[in-house]
Amino acid sequence: MNPATSLPRVAILISGGGSNMLSLVRAMQSGAVAAEPALVLSNRPDAGGLAKAEALGVPTAVVDHKPFRGDREAFDAAVQERLAQSGADIVCLAGFMRILTPGFIAPWEGRMLNIHPSLLPLFRGLHTHERALEAGMAVHGCTVHEVTAELDGGPIRGQAVIAVEAGDTPDTLAARLLPMEHRLYPAVLARFVRGERAPLALFG
Ligand code: GRF
16 A cells, blocks of 8 residues: 555566556556556566556566576565565556466465456466367457466456457457457456455456
8 A cells, every 4th residue: 555645556467568457557547446556577578568567657577487497486486575575465467477376376365366368267278269269159258357376266356258250260359359358457456446346247
């Protein structure tokens, strides 16, 4: 909590372009979400989202996972140290492609969200668009859930649904879903900081 503004501080973890991170930061900076961005952290030094965050005046940090050579606990400890320095109260995973250890998650349980590009509990893990098409789904979507030690398994706080259209490919599905992700995540975070836990539904 920022003592000056009494607003919760949010850290956002990314690995790539950061379009979801941008939608969260803009929503906080516009006042649509009653919280403030404290840090954008990436495990990849070349993540395009870092420059976008800096352009909006948000502090950034890089904890490159490569030098840790698979030592997840040590990597997570370095991330945790950077989060503690930022004074973050809430963590949002936004295209963060590392699986966090239970030891890292435990102190953040109830205060950490993730966005996943499927209608959980369907299609946990990777390649969600391909798998939805292979399964012949009529609808697809994305989910914002709380993070627990069960991968993509925490309590659902919001879902957005789109129709699968004839001729869809994984790329066309992903492209049509992304704007829904950018609507859903800030809307869920706005409710989350107000203490609302009932899941939100959006339809494209
Ligand atoms: C999004 O589709 C998100 O659901 C998934 O990774 C993608 C990241 O996009 N986890 P971006 O980095 O937020 O643009």
